[in-house]
Amino acid sequence: MYTRKDYLNGLCTHKQYYAQFVTPQVRNAVLTRIGRERLVASDDEHLNDISLQTWDSLPQPASGKLRELGDFITKAGAVCIYKEAARQILAEGDE
Secondary structure, three states, X not given: OXXXXXXXXXXXOHHHHHHOOOXXXXXXXXXXXXXXXXXXXXXXXXXXXXXXHHHHOOOOOOOHHHHHOOOOOOHHHHHHHHHHHHHHHHHHHXX
């Protein structure tokens, strides 16, 4: 597991850091509220053609693991977690 300090010191990538917070509940929220079809239809590598309002409307992810690793939940952090879940969902379609 990577701590917030590891991430800030460049010892892990953005993907590695936020991927550790993706849970089945997070993935389910993305699939339920945004949907696989909308993710697949995105033309932006950062999924920025899905509005920030949409990402912000997802329920706040559990923050226990974040706290354990020296971080806390913010709107920006939640979006990073949800977008990483979306990328994982998209990658499964490529397999």
